[in-house]
Amino acid sequence: GAVVSQHPSWVICKSGTSVKIECRSLDFQATTMFWYRQFPKQSLMLMATSNEGSKATYEQGVEKDKFLINHASLTLSTLTVTSAHPEDSSFYICSASGTSASTSTDTQYFGPGTRLTVL
């Protein structure tokens, strides 16, 4: 139990285009989802926290108009990188927490990540 998937696993796009990344909780209802960004040999940096049906809370320094987060259902959150540029190239990871027979609200369950390359 407690499986989180991400789609796509990798994406290459041209500068100026927008890219959407999906994060799904497959076997539990995710009341909270988190989006992280990871640069090579660096730690995971929290970008934003979203609760189902509410606007996301962004960390300081993260542009909310550039990184649009939608958490419209208890099993799906999306991150859209708008007008992507090469400096947005990174590894994006989502996680989810919620309650079920096999999960607890104080534990985050992570997706496998999405590699974004902007040319």
Next chain:
Amino acid sequence: GNSVTQMEGPVTLSEEAFLTINCTYTATGYPSLFWYVQYPGEGLQLLLKATKADDKGSNKGFEATYRKETTSFHLEKGSVQVSDSAVYFCALRTGGGNKLTFGTGTQLKVEL
């Protein structure tokens, strides 16, 4: 602010060797401490945790003790296996929320 410092990798060991991955932290208040493991192609998985000083977290032969006096949470295993090859992340959480602060991760390679 909160921060986590881990030893740089990669760490390369022979099978059955003893493993230590160092982790120290800086935090306001009294954090909970975690070790996550990421196997190739998979998401991070919680390996073990400790919520107060002197607690020992353990799982799958791995152990870590919450040392408040040295602000450390070093990960140890007495005999590693090839299947333990992965990236290990130390993390902390403070307050009542669920926000985690991660270290940079340490890659472990175990060879026959």
